[in-house]
Amino acid sequence: MAAPLTPAETRRRVDASLRRRYRTERLFRLYGLISVLLGVGFLVILFTTIIGNGYGAFRQSFVRLEIQFDPAVIDPDGTRTPDVLASADYSQLIKSSLRQLFPAAEDRASRRELNALVSSGGAYLLQKMVLADPGLLGQSRDLWLPADDEVDLFVKGSVPTGAAGSEQERLSAQQIGWISQLKAAGRLELRFNTTFFTAGDSREPELAGIWGATKGSFLMMLVTLFLAFPLGVAAAIYLEEFAPRSWLVDVIEVNINNLAAVPSIVFGLLGLAVFINFFGLPRSAPLVGGLVLTLMTLPVVIIASRAAIKSVPPSVREAALGVGASKMQMVFHHVLPLALPGMLTGAIIGMARALGESAPLLMIGMVAFIVEVPSGAMSPATALPVQIYLWADSPERAFVERTSAAIMVLLAFLLVMNAAAVWLRNRFEQRW
Amino acid sequence: MRLTTLALILIVMALAAFFLGRRRAIAIGGPPGAARKLHSLPKYHGYYASLWCVLPGLVVLLAWAALSDTLITSRVIDSLPEALRNQPEAQLSLTLNDIRNLAAGQMVDESRRAEFEVAAGLYTELRAASRRILSGLIIAVSFLGFAVAWGRLKPQFRARNHVELAIKVALIAASMVAILTTLGILLSVTFEAIRFFRQVPFADFLFGLNWSPQTAIRADQVGSSGAFGAVPLFAGTLLISGIALFVAVPIGLMIAIYLSEYAKPAVRRVVKPILEVLAGIPTVVYGYFAALTVAPVIRQVGASLGLDVASESALGAGLVMGVMIIPFVSSLSDDVINAVPRAMREGSYGLGATKSETIKRVILPAALPGIVGGVLLAASRAIGETMIVVMAAGLSANLTANPLESVTTVTVQIVTLLVGDQEFDSPKTLAAFALGLVLFVVTLILNIIALQVVRRYREQYD
Numbered sequence: 001m002a003a004p005l006t007p008a009e010t011r012r013r014v015d016a017s018l019r020r021r022y023r024t025e026r027l028f029r030l031y032g033l034i035s036v037l038l039g040v041g042f043l044v045i046l047f048t049t050i051i052g053n054g055y056g057a058f059r060q061s062f063v064r065l066e067i068q069f070d071p072a073v074i075d076p077d078g079t080r081t082p083d084v085l086a087s088a089d090y091s092q093l094i095k096s097s098l099r100q101l102f103p104a105a106e107d108r109a110s111r112r113e114l115n116a117l118v119s120s121g122g123a124y125l126l127q128k129m130v131l132a133d134p135g136l137l138g139q140s141r142d143l144w145l146p147a148d149d150e151v152d153l154f155v156k157g158s159v160p161t162g163a164a165g166s167e168q169e170r171l172s173a174q175q176i177g178w179i180s181q182l183k184a185a186g187r188l189e190l191r192f193n194t195t196f197f198t199a200g201d202s203r204e205p206e207l208a209g210i211w212g213a214t215k216g217s218f219l220m221m222l223v224t225l226f227l228a229f230p231l232g233v234a235a236a237i238y239l240e241e242f243a244p245r246s247w248l249v250d251v252i253e254v255n256i257n258n259l260a261a262v263p264s265i266v267f268g269l270l271g272l273a274v275f276i277n278f279f280g281l282p283r284s285a286p287l288v289g290g291l292v293l294t295l296m297t298l299p300v301v302i303i304a305s306r307a308a309i310k311s312v313p314p315s316v317r318e319a320a321l322g323v324g325a326s327k328m329q330m331v332f333h334h335v336l337p338l339a340l341p342g343m344l345t346g347a348i349i350g351m352a353r354a355l356g357e358s359a360p361l362l363m364i365g366m367v368a369f370i371v372e373v374p375s376g377a378m379s380p381a382t383a384l385p386v387q388i389y390l391w392a393d394s395p396e397r398a399f400v401e402r403t404s405a406a407i408m409v410l411l412a413f414l415l416v417m418n419a420a421a422v423w424l425r426n427r428f429e430q431r432w
Numbered sequence: 433m434r435l436t437t438l439a440l441i442l443i444v445m446a447l448a449a450f451f452l453g454r455r456r457a458i459a460i461g462g463p464p465g466a467a468r469k470l471h472s473l474p475k476y477h478g479y480y481a482s483l484w485c486v487l488p489g490l491v492v493l494l495a496w497a498a499l500s501d502t503l504i505t506s507r508v509i510d511s512l513p514e515a516l517r518n519q520p521e522a523q524l525s526l527t528l529n530d531i532r533n534l535a536a537g538q539m540v541d542e543s544r545r546a547e548f549e550v551a552a553g554l555y556t557e558l559r560a561a562s563r564r565i566l567s568g569l570i571i572a573v574s575f576l577g578f579a580v581a582w583g584r585l586k587p588q589f590r591a592r593n594h595v596e597l598a599i600k601v602a603l604i605a606a607s608m609v610a611i612l613t614t615l616g617i618l619l620s621v622t623f624e625a626i627r628f629f630r631q632v633p634f635a636d637f638l639f640g641l642n643w644s645p646q647t648a649i650r651a652d653q654v655g656s657s658g659a660f661g662a663v664p665l666f667a668g669t670l671l672i673s674g675i676a677l678f679v680a681v682p683i684g685l686m687i688a689i690y691l692s693e694y695a696k697p698a699v700r701r702v703v704k705p706i707l708e709v710l711a712g713i714p715t716v717v718y719g720y721f722a723a724l725t726v727a728p729v730i731r732q733v734g735a736s737l738g739l740d741v742a743s744e745s746a747l748g749a750g751l752v753m754g755v756m757i758i759p760f761v762s763s764l765s766d767d768v769i770n771a772v773p774r775a776m777r778e779g780s781y782g783l784g785a786t787k788s789e790t791i792k793r794v795i796l797p798a799a800l801p802g803i804v805g806g807v808l809l810a811a812s813r814a815i816g817e818t819m820i821v822v823m824a825a826g827l828s829a830n831l832t833a834n835p836l837e838s839v840t841t842v843t844v845q846i847v848t849l850l851v852g853d854q855e856f857d858s859p860k861t862l863a864a865f866a867l868g869l870v871l872f873v874v875t876l877i878l879n880i881i882a883l884q885v886v887r888r889y890r891e892q893y894d
Contacts, residue, residue, distance in 0.1 A: 021786055021789070022786070024786075024788055024789075025786045025787060025788045025789075028787075028788035028791070028792075029690070029694055029787075029788070031686050032686045032687070032689055032690025032694055033690060033694075034686075035682070035683045035684075035686035035687045035690060036686075036687050036690055036691070036695075036703060036707075038683055039683065039687055039707050039710065039755075039758055039759075039762075040703065040706055040707070042710070042755050043706065043707075043709060043710055046713070046717075046721055049721065049725050050717070050721070053724075230606075231606045231609055232606075234602065234603045234606035234607070235603070235606040235607035235609065235610065237603055238600075238603035238604055238606065238607045239607055242600060242603065243607075251611065252607055252608075252610060252611055254880075254883075255610050255611055255614050256610045257879075257883055258614070258876060258879050258880065258883070259610055259613060259614060261809060261812060261813075261875065261879040261883075262617070262816070262872065262875060262876070262879075263812075263813075263815070263816020263817070263818070263843070263871060263872075263875055264816070264818065265816065265818045265843050265846060265847070265868070265871070266617055266621070266816070266868055266871060266872050266875075267617075269617070269620065269621055269846070269850075269864070269865060269868040270613070270616050270617045270620055270621070272850065273620030273621070273623075273624060273865070274616055274620050278620075295609075295613045298609060298610065298613070299610065302607075302610065326592065326596060327596075328596040328599060328600070352712065353712075355714075356712075356713070356714025356715070356716070356717075357714070357715075358714070358715070358716045358819055359715070359818035359819055359822075359843070359847070362818075362822075362847050362850075362851055363846075363847075363850055363851075367851055385714050385716040385819075386716075388716050388717070388720060389716050389719070389720075389819065389822075389823065392716075392719070392720045392723065392724070392823060393823075400724065403720060404720075407717050407720065410714060410717070411713070411717070414712060414713075414714070418712060
């Protein structure tokens with residue numbers, strides 16, 4: 001053994017080691033703080049990127065044009081039958097209106113550039129107007145028509161203006177000149193983009209909307225809610241209140257816990273093999289999507305419902321049985337009403353997860369390009385997250401903006417659902 | 433009769449049966465309020481009558497739905513001319529399809545219209561007849577069921593017990609759905625995977641180093657036999673999940689430690705829900721963020737350092753996936769850290785240890801099994817994650833450990849093989865199910881181990 005240390009030496013060593021230990025302590029604490037900041041910081045970056053990219057899509061450039069509904073172009077024979085009115089070349093009206101505004105554009109190339117300023121969907125709008133009211137023929141109207149997506153991006157300043165001549169450039173100098181002339185004349189404006197909320201998908205960004213996908217999602221959620229909630233609650237009631245301790249019940253329990261952690265894409269494979277190939281249900285149908293999401297959500301609902309049932313104190317059960325209720329009456333008259341808020345909270349959280357899910361839907365054909373808004377649970381549809389995936393893959397730059405805007409809408413839905421769950425919990429939570 | 437009309441009729445009948453049954457119970461049991469001789473409350477007699485009215489009809493409906501189509505089809509086949517009837521199996525099913533389409537009023541090949549017209553007519557006719565018979569049968573059976581129940585309603589009749597038994601059976605059936613789901617997954621995926629392994633040897637799939645899932649259109653085509661060696665996919669999956677865990681485990685763990693040991697309650701109350709928002713964001717949003725924002729940044733940083741980074745690098749997908757599972761790791765670790773008994777902490781402080789020393793030498797070792805379980809669950813999440821890698825990782829199956837290169841994963845390949853139109857006997861489509869089987873088995877094993885570890889750990893301190 002070494003010689004005993006003097007008190008001063010001991011003191012010095014302890015002080016030194018204390019300094020070192022306090023330094024590690026501070027560092028450790030700092031790492032923790034940095035981790036928290038990293039997590040929160042990432043969330044902030046994510047939200048600012050998406051909102052920064054997406055808020056522009058809620059506004060859209062429109063061009064005000066004076067449209068002459070010229071009978072000679074639409075219906076030269078004067079038949080006025082819907083067939084003739086429907087098949088007429090309405091883009092001609094837009095073209096001639098543009099030509100009146102800019103008579104200087106005379107050669108073919110610059111005419112084509114001029115016509116490219118207005119969306120190709122403009123003709124479709126005019127067609128709808130005439131079909132709704134054939135009396136328009138021969139009249140002239142001042143109309144706001146959607147501008148082309150490249151014009152729209154330029155007006156919003158999403159394209160660097162100094163980029164003219166670079167590879168980024170999609171608009172010619174001439175077109176940019178026209179745009180500023182239109183703006184100066186008050187004929188080019190940013191207005192609220194109603195198309196985005198009311199239209200189905202489209203290859204043209206300025207005509208694409210999320211209503212089709214939203215409705216598809218809504219139909220799927222309806223199927224999921226009507227299947228997963230009753231099934232989940234019933235299963236939870238059986239497992240908590242009635243199931244005897246047996247191997248079968250153990251198997252069911254392990255099963256449910258495992259299903260909650262099975263990758264979602266596997267549920268998609270199940271849906272493809274069973275619902276589509278075996279039962280012959282149609283591809284891309286919200287019904288099939290809803291069924292797949294039901295199977296996926298069911299474990300979540302069961303686990304939450306069981307927790308809610310467990311939190312009802314045994315005294316309630318004993319009191320019910322004591323006044324002569326049967327076991328079934330005890331469960332349905334007393335336990336279930338008390339556990340219902342907790343079950344609903346769990347169901348809403350499960351539904352929120354299902355709403356954001358897209359991988360299994362890719363398997364059952366909900367990625368098809370579908371323009372029409374779905375009319376029922378059997379008609380082809382896509383879902384909101386799948387629409388986001390599809391738009392994210394589109395080459396048009398204007399879809400970047402719309403993808404982010406669709407994400408904002410999806411996140412808003414999720415926020416509302418989760419807020420509802422929290423509200424339910426706080427409103428009805430009972431402490432026993 | 434339309435199915436909805438039939439359903440409506442059934443509902444009306446069930447309601448009527450309920451009220452009739454209840455009225456009869458009241459009638460035979462004496463006036464309400466007085467001492468009654470009934471065993472069960474009148475409403476249970478009503479429920480009983482109602483159940484007898486609906487359930488037999490439902491059974492008939494299900495049986496009919498399962499059988500009628502095969503019956504009709506075989507009758508239609510019998511009616512076909514000799515030449516059509518003796519076609520090979522696949523041809524015959526195409527012909528039947530045409531007949532069905534024609535019957536549904538859709539377009540068919542005009543040149544063969546005449547051949548099919550008779551059969552299509554027969555098909556429509558048989559279907560209509562089947563519907564009529566079914567409706568009649570269901571209504572008849574419902575009346576019969578109601579009559580049976582009616583005969584049984586007596587004062588001593590134990591209606592409540594019968595109704596409760598029916599409810600209990602329904603509850604058991606509901607809890608069986610979970611088992612059926614697992615069975616469904618296993619059977620469907622295994623069945624298709626076995627068909628795949630008949631065409632591609634098992635060992636070639638599991639140990640082959642080359643993945644290029646093409647099937648030839650013509651037999652003499654160059655590269656007609658696709659290669660189905662899945663090792664590059666497994667390696668890619670491991671690489672990306674590894675990067676994700678490398679990000680998520682330290683950060684998630686430190687967040688859990690900081691929030692449960694250092695942060696003031698007020699801070700904890702604010703920060704915890706904020707971090708849970710990360711877990712609630714749909715994966716497609718992460719995928720979009722990874723592809724659009726993170727990947728270009730990594731590419732630029734790489735370029736400024738003189739590195740050649742693929743635009744769909746494993747690093748980008750892995751980083752974002754890591755962020756996605758941070759809340760997962762942190763909330764699981766938070767649970768286990770809080771489960772470590774207070775006495776252990778206080779013992780350590782009493783010996784003069786600092787907070788970080790207590791955490792590192794006492795709490796973490798005590799919580800280790802639970803944390804390992806959490807990490808395993810996180811790994812299973814990362815392996816099965818689809819949208820982020822579909823959007824941000826590549827399609828080319830490179831066998832590499834370099835995170836800056838593009839790799840592909842099991843889930844990405846499943847999606848690319850199955851999206852779009854497909855025929856169901858080519859190895860290309862079946863390969864997706866084989867991959868799905870591997871994915872299911874691996875995640876299942878990870879989950880079982882993790883759940884077991886977590887559960888045993890919880891019992892240790894309870």
